[in-house]
Amino acid sequence: xxxxxxxxxxxxxxxxxxxxxxxxxxxxxxxxxxxxxxxxxxxxxxxxxxxxxxxxxxxxxxxxxxxxxxxxxxxxxxxxxxxxxxxxxxxxxxxxxxxxxxxxxxxxxxxxxxxxxxxxxxxxxxxxxxxxxxxxxxxxxxxxxxxxxxxxxxxxxxxxxxxxxxxxxxxxxxxxxxxxxxxxxxxxxxxxxxxxxxxxxxxxxxxxxxxxxxxxxxxxxxxxxxxxxxxxxxxxxxxxxxxxxxxxxxxxxxxxxxxxxxxxxxxxxxxxxxxxxxxxxxxxxxxxxxxxxxxxxxxxxxxxxxxxxxxxxxxxxxxxxxxxxxxxxxxxxxxxxxxxxxxxxxxxxxxxxxxxxxxxxxxxxxxxxxxxxxxxxxxxxxxxxxxxxxxxxxxxxxxxxxxxxxxxxxxxxxxxxxxxxxxxxxxxxxxxxxxxxxxxxxxxxxxxxxxxxxxxxxxxxxxx
Amino acid sequence: xxxxxxxxxxxxxxxxxxxxxxxxxxxxxxxxxxxxxxxxxxxxxxxxxxxxxxxxxxxxxxxxxxxxxxxxxxxxxxxxxxxxxxxxxxxxxxxxxxxxxxxxxxxxxxxxxxxxxxxxxxxxxxxxxxxxxxxxxxxxxxxxxxxxxxxxxxxxxxxxxxxxxxxxxxxxxxxxxxxxxxxxx
Numbered sequence: 173x174x175x176x177x178x179x180x181x182x183x184x185x186x187x188x189x190x191x192x193x194x195x196x197x198x199x200x201x202x203x204x205x206x207x208x209x210x211x212x213x214x215x216x217x218x219x220x221x222x223x224x225x226x227x228x229x230x231x232x233x234x235x236x237x238x239x240x241x242x243x244x245x246x247x248x249x250x251x252x253x254x255x256x257x258x259x260x261x262x263x264x265x266x267x268x269x270x271x272x273x274x275x276x277x278x279x280x281x282x283x284x285x286x287x288x289x290x291x292x293x294x295x296x297x298x299x300x301x302x303x304x305x306x307x308x309x310x311x312x313x314x315x316x317x318x319x320x321x322x323x324x325x326x327x328x329x330x331x332x333x334x335x336x337x338x339x340x341x342x343x344x345x346x347x348x349x350x351x352x353x354x355x356x357x358x359x360x361x362x363x364x365x366x367x368x369x370x371x372x373x374x375x376x377x378x379x380x381x382x383x384x385x386x387x388x389x390x391x392x393x394x395x396x397x398x399x400x401x402x403x404x405x406x407x408x409x410x411x412x413x414x415x416x417x418x419x420x421x422x423x424x425x426x427x428x429x430x431x432x433x434x435x436x437x438x439x440x441x442x443x444x445x446x447x448x449x450x451x452x453x454x455x456x457x458x459x460x461x462x463x464x465x466x467x468x469x470x471x472x473x474x475x476x477x478x479x480x481x482x483x484x485x486x487x488x489x490x491x492x493x494x495x496x497x498x499x500x501x502x503x504x505x506x507x508x509x510x511x512x513x514x515x516x517x518x519x520x521x522x523x524x525x526x527x528x529x530x531x532x533x534x535x536x537x538x539x540x541x542x543x544x545x546x547x548x549x550x551x552x553x554x555x556x557x558x559x560x561x562x563x564x565x566x567x568x569x570x571x572x573x574x575x576x577x578x579x580x581x582x583x584x585x586x587x588x589x590x591x592x593x594x595x596x597x598x599x600x601x602x603x604x605x606x607x608x609x610x611x612x613x614x615x616x617x618x619x620x621x622x623x624x625x626x627x628x629x630x631x632x633x634x635x636x
Numbered sequence: 637x638x639x640x641x642x643x644x645x646x647x648x649x650x651x652x653x654x655x656x657x658x659x660x661x662x663x664x665x666x667x668x669x670x671x672x673x674x675x676x677x678x679x680x681x682x683x684x685x686x687x688x689x690x691x692x693x694x695x696x697x698x699x700x701x702x703x704x705x706x707x708x709x710x711x712x713x714x715x716x717x718x719x720x721x722x723x724x725x726x727x728x729x730x731x732x733x734x735x736x737x738x739x740x741x742x743x744x745x746x747x748x749x750x751x752x753x754x755x756x757x758x759x760x761x762x763x764x765x766x767x768x769x770x771x772x773x774x775x776x777x778x779x780x781x782x783x784x785x786x787x788x789x790x791x792x793x794x795x796x797x798x799x800x801x802x803x804x805x806x807x808x809x810x811x812x813x814x815x816x817x818x819x820x821x
Binding site: 200201202205325331332333334336337338341342345346348349352353356357360363364367368370371372375376377379380383387388389390391392393394395396397398399400401402405406409410412413416420621622624625629630631632633635 | 641642643645646649664665666667668685686687688689690691692694695696699701703704706707710714721724725728729731732736743746747749750752753754756757759760761763764766767768770771772773774775776777778779780782784785786787788789813
C-alpha cells in the first residue's frame with residue numbers, strides 16, 4: 173500500500189510524499205485530487221481544433237462507408253482470391269490495440285506491479301474504445317451489413333442457429349465478451365474517482381453525470397470491502413480472457429488450411445503482437461497527455477521506461493515468431509508453405525513485409541538503450557513506427573497468404589487497397605480518438621484513488 | 637431555465653437533512669481512526685461505518701471485517717455461464733441436426749471456446765451485480781451525513797446512536813483526535 177510509484181519522491185510525515193526538489197510543493201491526497209481532476213474542465217481551443225479535425229476525418233470515413241453500402245462491397249479493392257484484406261487487418265489491429273488495457277489493468281494488478289496505477293485508466297479507456305472500433309469491421313466487411321445480427325444466437329421460427337464449430341462464431345463470443353468485460357472493468361474502476369469528481373464540482377449537470385458514474389459511491393468501509401473483492405475477481409476473469417480473445421482471433425486464420433495461416437504458433441504470436449502494439453499505443457497516448465496537462469510528476473519517466481521495456485520484451489517475442497514461421501516453412505514438408513514465405517519476403521508484397529519487419533523487430537532494438545527509453549520524443553516516434561509495423565503485420569499475414577494459395581493460376585492477381593478502404597481506415601482512427609478525446613475531458617483519466625494509495629498513510633505518530 | 641434545472645438536480649441529489657441518528661467524527665490521521673474504532677467497538681458500538689478516500693488496512697483490521705461474499709455470487713454466475721454455453725451449443729446441434737464431413741454432432745472441442753467465453757461473461761456480470769448489491773449501490777442520496785472531504789483527504793467515523801448516547805460518543809471521538817464532530821440526534 174505504501175509503494176512509491178511517484179518517481180523521485182521521499183515519504184515524509186503527515187502522509188505527504190515530497191519530490192526531491194524541496195522548492196516544489198509536496199504531493200498530498202488533496203493535491204492529487206486537484207492535479208488529476210483538473211483534466212475535467214471546459215476544453216480550450218487546442219482541444220476543440222483537434223476534435224473538429226477528428227470529426228472531419230470521421231465524416232470522410234462515414235461517407236466512404238455510405239458509398240460502400242449504396243454501391244456494394246465491390247468498391248473495396250477485394251479481388252479473388254484476396255477476399256479478406258484491409259478490413260480484416262483493421263479488425264485484428266484494433267483488437268490487438270485493445271489488449272494492452274487489460275494487460276495493464278488486470279494482469280499487472282494480479283502481479284502486484286504497482287507502476288500500473290499511474291497509467292492503467294488511460295490503457296483501459298484505450299481498450300474499450302479499441303474494441304468498439306474493432307467491432308465495426310466485421311460489420312463493415314459484410315456485403316449486407318444490416319444482417320449483422322445473424323451472427324448472434326437467437327431463436328427463430330426456422331430453428332436455425334449459428335455454426336458453433338466455426339472460428340468466426342467463436343470470434344463473436346470472444347470479442348463481445350471482451351467488450352462487455354472490459355467495459356465493466358473500466359466503469360467499475362472509475363466509481364471511486366467519479367465520486368471524488370462529484371464532490372469537487374459545483375456545476376449541477378456535471379454533478380449529475382458524476383453521481384451516475386459513481387453509482388452514488390461514498391467510500392464506506394463496506395463499499396471498499398466488496399469493491400476490492402470484486403475488482404480482484406474482475407482481474408482474475410480478465411486475465412485468461414485477454415489471452416483467449418486474441419488466440420480466438422488468430423484461429424480465424426490458423427484453423428484454415430491456407431499456407432501462411434495454418435500454424436500452431438499463431439495464438440501466442442498474436443497475443444504477444446497484440447500486447448506489443450497496445451503498449452506502444454498507450455505510450456503514444458500518454459506522452460502528449462502528461463506533457464499537455466503537466467503531469468510529469470505523476471506519470472514519471474520511470475513509468476514510461478517500464479512501459480517501453482514491455483514494448484521491447486514483446487518485440488523480441490514477435491521477432492522470434494517471425495523467424496520461427498520461416499524456419500518451419502523451410503524445415504516442414506509443404507512446398508506451398510515454403511514458396512509462400514519466400515514470396516512474402518521477395519515477391520509483390522515484399523515492401524509490406526520489410527516495413528513490418530523493420531518497424532517491429534529492428535527499430536525496437538533501440539529500446540535496449542536507456543537513453544532512448546527515457547527520451548519522450550524519440551520514444552513517441554518509435555512507438556508510432558511500432559503501430560505502423562503492427563498494422564502491416566496483419567496486412568502481410570492476411571493478404572500475402574490469400575494472394576498465394578494452392579492454385580498457381582490465381583497467383584498473378586494482386587490486391588490493391590481502394591480509396592474507400594483507405595478512408596474507412598482513417599475514419600476508424602478518428603472514431604477511436606473521438607471517444608478518447610471526450611473521455612479525457614469528461615471522466616477521470618487517472619485513477620485518483622489508486623495513485624493516493626502510493627502515498628504513505630497519514631499517521632499521528634509519524635507527524636509527531 | 638438552466639439555473640432552475642440545476643436547482644432541481646441539486647434538490648434531487650442532496651439527501652433530506654436530519655433523517656439519520658448518530659454522531660459523525662472527521663479525522664485526518666489513520667492511526668487515530670483505527671484507535672477510535674477499536675475503542676468504540678469495545679464499548680459496544682459494533683454498527684459503525686468508516687468513510688475514507690482510499691481503503692486502509694489498519695482500519696479494516698480494527699473493524700474486524702470478514703472477507704466479502706461477492707465471490708460466491710461470482711462463482712454462481714461463472715458456473716451458470718459455463719453450463720449455459722455448452723447447453724446452447726448442444727441444443728443448437730441437436731435441434732437442427734446437420735452432419736458435416738461425417739463428424740460428430742456433439743463435438744466438444746469447438747464448444748469449449750463458447751463455454752469458456754460464456755463462463756467469463758456471466759461470471760463478470762454476476763460479479764458486478766453482486767458487488768453493487770452488497771455495497772448498496774446505486775445510492776442517489778447519502779444514508780449518513782456525508783462530507784465531501786471524505787473523497788479527498790479526510791476520514792469519517794459514523795456512529796449510529798440515540799440522543800442520550802450522543803454526548804458520550806462525541807466525547808470518545810474527540811478524545812481520539814477528531815478534528816470535527818457533528819451530532820445528528
